[in-house]
Amino acid sequence: MSAAPSATRALAEALIARPSVTPQDAGCIDLLAARLAPLGFVNEIIDSGPDSFRVRNLWSKRPAALSAPASAAIKTIVFAGHTDVVPTGPLAQWASDPFTPTERDGKLFGRGASDMKTSIAAFVVATEQFLAAHPDAPLNIALLLTSDEEGPALDGTVVVCEALKSRGEVLDYCIVGEPTSVNHTGDMIKNGRRGTLSGRLAVKGIQGHIAYPHLAKNPIHELAPALAELVAIEWDKGNDFFPPTSWQVSNIHGGTGASNIIPGQVVVDFNFRFSTESTPESLQQRLEAVLAKHGLDYDLKWTLGGRPFLTPPGTLVQAVQAAIRAETGLDTGLSTTGGTSDGRFIAQICPQVIELGPPNASIHKIDEHIAVADIEPLTAIYRRVLENLAALPAAA
Numbered sequence: 001m002s003a004a005p006s007a008t009r010a011l012a013e014a015l016i017a018r019p020s021v022t023p024q025d026a027g028c029i030d031l032l033a034a035r036l037a038p039l040g041f042v043n044e045i046i047d048s049g050p051d052s053f054r055v056r057n058l059w060s061k062r063p064a065a066l067s068a069p070a071s072a073a074i075k076t077i078v079f080a081g082h083t084d085v086v087p088t089g090p091l092a093q094w095a096s097d098p099f100t101p102t103e104r105d106g107k108l109f110g111r112g113a114s115d116m117k118t119s120i121a122a123f124v125v126a127t128e129q130f131l132a133a134h135p136d137a138p139l140n141i142a143l144l145l146t147s148d149e150e151g152p153a154l155d156g157t158v159v160v161c162e163a164l165k166s167r168g169e170v171l172d173y174c175i176v177g178e179p180t181s182v183n184h185t186g187d188m189i190k191n192g193r194r195g196t197l198s199g200r201l202a203v204k205g206i207q208g209h210i211a212y213p214h215l216a217k218n219p220i221h222e223l224a225p226a227l228a229e230l231v232a233i234e235w236d237k238g239n240d241f242f243p244p245t246s247w248q249v250s251n252i253h254g255g256t257g258a259s260n261i262i263p264g265q266v267v268v269d270f271n272f273r274f275s276t277e278s279t280p281e282s283l284q285q286r287l288e289a290v291l292a293k294h295g296l297d298y299d300l301k302w303t304l305g306g307r308p309f310l311t312p313p314g315t316l317v318q319a320v321q322a323a324i325r326a327e328t329g330l331d332t333g334l335s336t337t338g339g340t341s342d343g344r345f346i347a348q349i350c351p352q353v354i355e356l357g358p359p360n361a362s363i364h365k366i367d368e369h370i371a372v373a374d375i376e377p378l379t380a381i382y383r384r385v386l387e388n389l390a391a392l393p394a395a396a
Helices: 007-016 028-039 113-133 157-166 219-232 280-293 315-328 372-390
Strands: 042-048 055-062 075-082 102-104 107-109 139-146 173-176 188-190 195-204 246-254 265-274 298-306 333-335 352-355 369-371
Touching: 007 028, 007 107, 007 113, 007 372, 028 042, 028 055, 028 113, 028 139, 042 157, 055 157, 075 113, 075 372, 107 113, 107 372, 113 139, 113 369, 113 372, 139 157, 139 372, 173 315, 173 372, 188 315, 195 219, 195 280, 219 246, 219 265, 219 280, 265 280, 280 298, 315 352, 315 372, 369 372
Parallel strands: 075 139, 075 173, 173 352, 188 333
Antiparallel strands: 042 055, 055 139, 102 107, 107 369, 188 352, 195 265, 195 298, 246 265
16 A cells, blocks of 8 residues: 655645646635645735736735744745646647646656646645744745746736735745756755846838839848847846846748738847846847947837846855755755746845746656655755744844
């Protein structure tokens, strides 16, 4: 007879079984709120968005126990994550149903197993274990969960952060449960992320017959020298924490579909992934100066997806590194690579934000999974982080 699954695995499986394809929550947040309430957490559901794209958010906080030493310096640690998952892709290509958690070859398969329902389960169980051992710990603990991270991210964490800011809620530390590890849980954490700035450039020309180019103006030809110059620019050199800013074209579209027509317009989609050495304003100004230099007639629409954030080594990073070392023996690496996360919103109201979760090799893929051996270390690391922060002197 097989042993019963651990508390973390059981909760992770319960979450994976809920088909919470973004922006659907499928009951995940209600399940988690019910689990937190007996621990003294006050649950606040913050729904946002139109009826056609309704997003469920949870802000759940447990103040330090009344019996904790009275101090204005009691800190607040937030665990942040998302209950929504990306679509499954072709179901026939999955070896097992993506919403039926299944173990094979020492791995737990299911959509969200790695990104990031196991992390959320580990948040909750680590908190239960910590409070059982330290009910009077001088530490406020909170969870911020959303069902809009994999989607547009307009009605999720950003809405909760705006609400917290408006009422003066003070956050000191935040751990986002994104899958950050490479080979084993804890071998890498993210202590920042690059910013993302996108643009859609429409360069105007004059449509005409390709045999009479003197009667037309080819916008593709007009754009080409400017495009070559933009590709060659070194936007910045990066720094000790960030690689240099990257400018990439993702799509170019021009033409009517006929081979004998000079198009009247060419549209280019591009994106900056930028370091803290650049600002959205400086990148916009430099790019538009190149367009002006080449005399282009254009329209340009900008979309700022998020500013970069960075948590240099300090209280939170040290507490996390010490927890990882104690539980796994690993000396964790710091990284700012990868895409954006909701950490970009939380960093606007919280001075120390890091991301820590399981290996990310299978995220968003067919047969997403987490190694069963990675589940319990994740819970233990989160629990020890709480212990490390609770043991800090009041001035820390």
